[in-house]
Amino acid sequence: MFSFKVSTTLLLACSIIRAVDSTKKVTTCYNGDNVQRLSCDTGVIQVHSALYGRKDNETCSEEIPPNQLADTTCSLAGTTALVKTGCDGKRECELNPNTVRTSDPCRGISKYLQTIYSCFPAIHFATCEGSLANLQCDQGLQIRVYGADYGRRDTTTCIYKRPDAQVQNVLCSAPSPKVAERCNGKNNCIITASNSVFGDPCPGTYKYLEVAYICEYPTTNPEESLHPLIRQYKYRCVCSHSPHQPGSPAVMFSFKVSTMLLLACSIIRAVDSTKKVTTCYNGDNVQRLSCDTGVIQVHSALYGRKDNETCSEGRPPRQLADTTCSLAGTTALLKRRCDGKRECELNPNTVRTSDPCRGISKYLQTIYSCFPAIHFATCEGSLANLQCDQGLQIRVYGADYGRRDTTTCIYKRPAAQVQNVLCSAPSPKVAERCNGKNNCTISATNSVFGDPCVGTYKYLEVAYICQYA
Template sequence: MYQEPRGNTVYIGSQPPDPSGAVFVGSDRGVINVRSALYGRIDSETCSEGRSPQQLADTQCFQQDTLGVVKKQCDGMKVCVLNTTAIRTFDPCPGISKYLDTTHSCVPTDGGQGIFVYSANYGRQTHAKCDNERPYPQLQNTHCMSETSKRIVAESCNGKSKCAIEAANSVFGNTCVGTYKYLALSYRCQYQTVACEDSEASLKCVVGKVLIIYSAVYGRSDRTTCASGRPESEIQDVRCSQFSSKVAESCDGKNSCVISASSAVFGDPCVGTYKYLMVDYTCQVPSERWTV
């Protein structure tokens, strides 16, 4: 899916932003899994309106690490708002008009606590792991990696409350024949809470951990959430959502936090529509905050 920058902001989700600049929830069925991302220019047609031929001349221009940057910020989210200045780690082609092009899928969620996979590798990167009674020739290759490991694990596990995946060649392929392999992965467990308009969202961690807010969206993106007893006219507008940093500003770093789901706090993105606040967050010990 091509995401055209509007100003410096890119919105990733299942619906395009409308001209008013609203941010839309990625999917009412799941969370975002970014499949590809390119920042640069690989053709002369995309985002060419109003640009000079010189600004479109280089069609072999792309930043190498764009996918990793976008996945780190967006994978596992219901909605993702990116600023292109944060995506750009360097200018791959000065003087050329660039754009961001992404594709993503929506991974179903079980609700409540959900898994988000950071990294995964099926192979071998050290002699010391899973080495019991194995002959040395099966352990000596410590540069055995599978580039598809994270994708396979993420597609199986992201958004689920629990997940089992077999560490086997039949699942990941045999990337280094003759080497005894293992699956190493890292992940976080994140939560989602929903508060209907004019109620309160209560976020709480166990003792010793603090809140880290990943996403907060106020509005309406489906006709079922917080719809009980509401007339059709109040739930029919499902293109009514806006991202807000107010929850993160109020709650990040606290053990617990209560915030009102109201237009007085977040503004009213669609007058006459009954709205709700959807927050994705996790709980971490304070020292873990910047190691993600």
């Protein structure tokens, strides 16, 4: 275990950029059924090249007769562009060689799909249908969209209180150029995640907009445009942040080396930048906050109206007239629900404890950042252990007990015990017991936290940092 000031962390981060951008090669032999999977633990996929055909007589040659390996100059034109369209900007991408096999480039030859890609540290987020996607960069930088898809490709994103029928179709997501067309080259940009903008790839399915982008300095050098990673970090290896107040002096943190390497690159671009999510109120829309790395820290939240332009489409002027409308306590409620989590979804009805301005069209707008914290889950019946280096003390960011997904703590558990994903509840008990200590152990049990969902197998989710007193 080592201790670093944030500035030292950034120096290390700059030195590992080459490792972050290292390339991966995936080869899938063609038999009609095989699936190629590209994935990034951190960052998003950037496809460099893709080949469908054959370039040697050894790859995918097992049990193949020599006459089917003879042509080593066989390739299908357009394969790279097709794989880039399907995968660039995503954290995971699966495709079958049949997807790219628009024709047969060499009849009688045994072919394969080979993709070379890297994981690029881009800003990645999903915006639920009916909400506004907000892309923004620091002053002097401009947006460059890596990829954008509208639709649905999983059953875990933007599902809060949605009926199963609206989230089961995971084959309807389609790439769209509209975000790039509208936002590239701008310092900030807002676009609505709606069918009216992107069309409806799957009627009856509740959809979301998935976007990956970077903030870069403007350039007229075409060679630099080929190396966005160098451009992004060439000028920006400075940062300071405090968990109490954005922009305040640097704080000392302690990370395990493995945690350091995971978070270092994201610290440069994320720790001192904020994200803004706006969700128009119609009773059904879902607001989603998420962090690729680190955990959510809510800075402010507004339920009401502060201007006459946001969420104004189709609204009469009288419903936009009051621009000083806000519900007290919204920020505190969002912080309780979302601080310390990697993902947080909620409906504006969750915060609508009363109507702050009757007759006025309202929206929920949240400003947050992703803060590098130690994050883990402990299954029910086990002990959660929080510990810091000597001289450092624990500060809990957030803790929830219950269940909010069907993938955590499920080993050999019957389906009935892991299906209730709406039972997780924030708890102050971990903070009360552990804050200010150098190490702390707490049992993930109903006897400590109560039972938010009888019959469901639960887990304790904790996010904390180690800081100097």
